[in-house]
Amino acid sequence: MLLKSCLAYLVIFDNGFSMMPLLTEIPFVWALFCLIEWFASKRKLLYYFIVNLLLTAIFFAAIMYYKYYGVIVTYHALDQVNQVTAVKNSVFSLMHPYYLLIFIDIIVFAIMLFRKREIPIDMSHRPRKKALVMSLFVLSVIVCFVNIMPNRASMNEIKKAEDMGILNYEAYTIFSKEEKELVDPQQITRSAIDRIKRTQPVVSGNYAGAAEGKNLIIIQMESFQNFLINLKIDGQEITPNMNRLMNENFYFSNFYQQVGQGNTSDAEFVVNTSFYIPPRGAASGVYAAKQLPSLPKLLGEKGYNSATFHTNVVEFWNRGEMYQALGFDRYYDEEFFGKEDTVFFGASDEVLYDKTADVLQQMNDSGEPFYAQVISMTAHHPFTIPAEKYKMELPERFEKTFVGDYIRSQNYADYALGQFIEQLKQNGVWDDSLIVIYGDHLGLPIYSLTKTDKQLMEEIYGREYSYTDMINIPLAIISKDVTYPAVFEQIGGQVDILPTVANLLGASVKDRIYFGQDIINQTYNLLPQRYYLPSGSLLSDDALLIPGSGYEDGTEYPLAGEGGKGGSITEDEFNRALELLNLSDSYVSQLPDREPAKDEAASE
Structure with missing residues (x-):
């Protein structure tokens, strides 16, 4: 023993x-x-x-x-x-x-x-x-x-x-029963959250309503990390389509995941609610019985129809219940996409995008605006896609490595995304829409890498692969006549997507409870982390802090890339991040339970 x-x-x-x-x-x-x-x-x-x-x-x-x-x-x-x-x-x-x-x-x-x-x-x-x-x-x-x-x-x-x-x-x-005392919902107000986050009031935000009336298409890229953007290996561009989108539109290079045990489904939850994940368990299980304020419901008040697309069965990670709680009008899962060209858990990204494009054209032709959430899946761990999906030749040193398999699978994911973009442009949906693309979560955990993998990552970065690199994902916001080539270096997280998108679409979130912020108009940010990093971890404009027993013996890491001011995270920021998590936990857990029979997303 x-x-x-x-x-x-x-x-x-x-x-x-x-x-x-x-x-x-x-x-x-x-x-x-x-x-x-x-x-x-x-x-x-x-x-x-x-x-x-x-x-x-x-x-x-x-x-x-x-x-x-x-x-x-x-x-x-x-x-x-x-x-x-x-x-x-x-x-x-x-x-x-x-x-x-x-x-x-x-x-x-x-x-x-x-x-x-x-x-x-x-x-x-x-x-x-x-x-x-x-x-x-x-x-x-x-x-x-x-x-x-x-x-x-x-x-x-x-x-x-x-x-x-x-x-x-x-x-x-x-x-042990280490449960924090719940905060009275009456004390969880917009002003209280803004005070803790140090959010500055914006009298008239930039781009307020700039994309009003447009469709919203959110594309969640499986395991897509930010280092892939503009990466070339021996002269080969790994993600040419994503590169083009990032370089020609709003690109947030210091954007970070905020998921937990539920991984992809947690990303869906955080993006659609602007709440943090629960302290334990997947959000799709813990919070699925609640009447969740959400992006589909917010846009529904403006006449939007909503649908979500994922090629796996809807029962996986309790998505069927979560989609009902989030208020999606329809979901499209394996029953719609079928089992042709299956990779890992469902039909390939090519099938996902091809069939989704047809549905989006029909929704666009109806004359009513829509919100579509599209969840890619083929570039999933362990990234060993079939040989017929290879779209690039790996250098010998990358062959038969975890990092090499990851890069090859993301090259395929980028190829499939490019096909989708072309379809949307041809059928007129692209120009009528605000498109948001981001990675759902990390793909290359530090603790899973072999010595060879770590050497390859050091070759890519030019330095040691860090925790901030690991959780750094890209975010792009694209809309014809609205966005232009611009890199936003302020930090942001998945919790920030809802308020940022709401501002662009002219959907008021005044007096609503959410924990993100409009990262086009706000620069300072505080991002609590859970699960993939120990409790108490947080990102600020300066660094990433991973606590030891507490704040005093914590370890700081510089932000990914060239971001960060090089300062230190203060104990006040540490305590405020914990307070934000407790407020989110308290608020969501005390929301009223929903009645599934009256709030049911339809399948297609």
């Missing part, structure tokens, strides 16, 4: 080989073994086998979950079990063969169980043995408490798990 815990520490905490598990993990194991010795008079080997299997499964789950998400798994992840089969290729791609060594002793235990050999017990020493077992149990429990109690206040979940011990941390999350 010591070797298993050492392997978990090596992978997760990246501190080299450590003997810390002797103090942080083994006492927990001893406590369980003592209980077996105390209570089990028969079939002890079976109970040892069960406990060993359970603890091994916890260590293995912790390793794999960290490699995929960069966080420590807890029992809350059980809500995701039904998603595992869908992402099994992604999970298997992260598995190193030596991880399986963790199960070797399980085989030995199983063989011993099947031998069914009775071992005689010397009853004369039983009282002395029980006293020894009880003493060891009490000592083990005391050590566990000593590991847990001083570290309860630590904000950084990874540091907390390292200091407590993984097994202690798992037990602590089950029995």
